[in-house]
Every structure is written in structure tokens, then in C-alpha cells.
Amino acid sequence: MRSRVLLLAVALACVALAPTRLAASDLRLKVIAHPTRAGALDQAVVRAIYLKQRQFWGDGKPTIPINREAGSDVREAFSEKVFGQGSGRLAAYWNQRYYEAGEFPPATLASDEAVLRFVAGNPDAIGYVAADTDTDSVAVVLTLR
């Protein structure tokens, strides 16, 4: 009996620790901000901004993180590289923030071009695009490989 319980526990542990799917893609990404925000950010800062844990830039202006739409390749790659999980699993985090504090997830835009335009036109915004996108109009603050 004990060995069967042990076997079942091992089996369940295998399932819990197994990766949900193959790594998100080898898609490389650039995290971008307005040219006035030029300067490198590290991954922990970007993660804190996108979780709305860090809500202000150093000068006190509010951070405005912009996501691509859930399910898109760029969004899933960003989510797995920065949070270690797919965007769907992050929904649980946002459900909690919504209930506990009335917080909403970052706004979404439906293309890299739209993200570029928004970030280039808004000094407080931060976004991300595929690494092969032309980013002359913005500052690249982090590259995610």
C-alpha cells in the first residue's frame, strides 16, 4: 500500500514539474521606451513594471506598460521570458489584483507597429516588439533572447 502511495506521489510530482509546453519560442524581443527614457533596464525592473508593482518612473511620472494581445507569438514569448509562464497563467495574478486592489492588467495593442507608434508618442510608455522590427523612433532598453 505504502509503495503504491509513494508511486502515485512520484507520478503526480512528475506531472506538476513537467513543463507546460516547449519553450516559447526562440523569438527574440526588444523592450522599448520613449527616446527620453533611454538607458538600460534589467529584466527584474521590466517584470515589476508589467506586474504594476513598479508604477512610477524615477522622475515620478506613471509607467504605462503596453502588452501585445494574449495568444500572439510576441506576447507569449515575452510572458515566458519575463515571467516564466504563458499569458493565460498570468490571468490568475490579475484576477487577484483585480479583486484585492481594483487593479487591471496593462492595456494591449494588436501589432508591433501600433506598439511602436504608441511608445514613440508617449514619454511614459514602455512596450516590446519582435527583435527584427525597426526601432529607430524609440529607445531599446532591454533585449530578450
Next chain:
Amino acid sequence: MTPTTVQTSLAGRAPRARPCRSALLLLLALLLTTTPHADAQSGAAPAEVGEEPIFTVAPVQYWPGRGLRLEDTGLTLGGFTTVKAETTKDFGYEFALDNLNFFLIYDGLPRFHAVAEFQLNDIFVATEEETGAQEFAFDIRRLFGDFALYDELHIRVGTFLTPVGYWNLILAPPLTWTTEAPLITEKTFFQPTTTGLMLYGLTRVGSGQLGYSVFSQLLKPLETDPTLIAPDYTAAARLTYDTGPDFTLGATYQAAQTTGVWSQLQAFDLAWQLPRGEILGEIYAQQDSDPGSQWGLYLQGTLEVYGRFYAVGRYEHYDQPDDDPTLNMFTVGGVFKPYPFMALKVEYRFVNHTDQQDAPEGFFSSFTTFF
């Protein structure tokens, strides 16, 4: 295989069948770990995770699971509801439209937002003794304003969820994996809301965030629940450390004065998301002269079995004050989440003392959703 051999096998009386069962278990584990199943929520559509409205009747937009937003005003009206059915060993069956809660959220300014939660409880209850809305109650559950001065300093004023532990911050049933909450989280050690003031914030430490909150109950609670014995004053502090949404560790201390008697509470909590599961645990200890010292813990594991189906198991231990018996409980169940903001839950709770009204042994099920 004849019916007889099936029965013998299920009873575990056929030694030759054991390797077969072990092999089946291993095969099941291998299938579950290697099958490239649809990781349903990872590839979710925007509307499924509440990031896109599904209809707009200008100027109102409906975002699934996140309510109705009135464009350009910063106002959102949302909420959740739960329908519950249970049958327990000593207390019979119960069917209930358990709660209907509404939120009114204002987030129109970058440094200020406000939340109000209105609660309708026991809207309809059917038991072996009675049917109707005899215990119907309406309450203002929460009402607070949040001022963000810096990332390191926010001020919350009003009635808010008491941030002792982890479960008390996820009190909405769509956020939890079981119909029944762990016993120690249910009004036993502290009140779910605090009416007063909280200072809180986050700062980066290493690759994670160190959070603090200092809070105090200074006023009488808004909630009018007659069973609520709210403390007159509390003084509390909480520290957390998280490395993103996947790992959080917390420790809380609260001193409370209730009708002139002080009590002290220590709490520790852990929430850890695994690639296909989650581990959650809390331990509370309280020193109180009336009714006496008590402590308890729970440890809960959740496993994504396939797509949107989850298995959940939880062990609970509660050392009650005075001479009340020590309770050991084990809950095992399943959850289907068609969307991240919706859940259908079934579970069975085993209890070592089945006569405890606060923790009956039995079958519990519920359907719950944010709307």
C-alpha cells in the same frame, strides 16, 4: 475479464495484479508528462483572460470577468457570484445561492483609485429544515481609497481586506480552488477586513520585490454581520518577498484588542506556482487569554491534470483553544476552469471529528464566476 476478477482486483487481493496497477500508474504519469496537450490557458484569447471587451454599447464596454467599464470615467462595475451544493454527514444537504458581490472601482487617476464591494449573502438557501432567504444579508464589505505617493509608499484608508496571510487576499471564490476555505482562514484568528489605515509599498531586493504593509484597525467595521466580533484596535505589520507572480513568501504579526483583552497573532504563508501546479500553505498561531491559545496550518497542492481540469488536495490541522478537539482534515477534489475567471469545483472533505459544525465532513460543490 470476468466481473469476479474485476472485484478481486479492485479490492487489492490479487498480488499478481499489483505490478499491473503500478505499470498503469507509471503509464498515466508518462502520458500526462509527455503528451503535448493543449495548454489551454497559455494560448488563451484576449477576451478569455479579460483583456478585451466582448461588446460595446457606447460608452459602456463589457470585459469578461472584469465587469462593465464606463469609458473615459475610470469607473468599473463588476462582481462575482457563487452557487453552492453540499451534503455533509451530520448536517444534511444544502443548496444555496451563496453570494452575489458587486465591485465599484474607480481608477481614473494615476495616483488614486478607490474600491467599494457590496455583498448579498445567503440569497436563497434550501436545507432539510428550511427553504428561502431567512439569513439574507446585505453588507458593504469593503470601501477604501488608495493613494500612491511612491512605489515604496502607498496609503490605503477605509475598510480593506486584512493582509494576514495569503488566503485572506483571495477571498472571492473564483480565485480559490476549493468550495470550502481552510478552517483557519475563516474568522477564527482574525477578521477578514480591517477598518482604518494601511501604509504599504514595494522595493527591489535582488531579483525580487520586498513588500511591507503596516496597518491598524481604528474604527468600527462597516460590515453588520451579527456574528462578527471585531477587535476595537489592531496594530499589525506584514513583510513579503516575491520573485514575480510565481513565488511569494510572507510573514505577519498582529496585536489586537477585543473588549479590553489583547491577543497576538503570528502568520507565515507561501505561494509557489510550478509549471503545472501550485503549492499554497499557511500557518497561524495566536496567543489569547480568552478563549485561549490556538494554532493551525494548511498545505494545499493543485495540479493541472489536463487542459482546464485540475486536481486539488489539502491537509489542514487546527489545534483549537480550550478543550475543543484538535481537528485534522483532508480535502480532495477537482476543478474545471472554462475561463480563468470561472470555476466549477467538486470536493470531499474528511474530518477526524465529524460533529464539528464549523468543519463538517462531506461533499461540497460550487459554480462561481467573476462577471
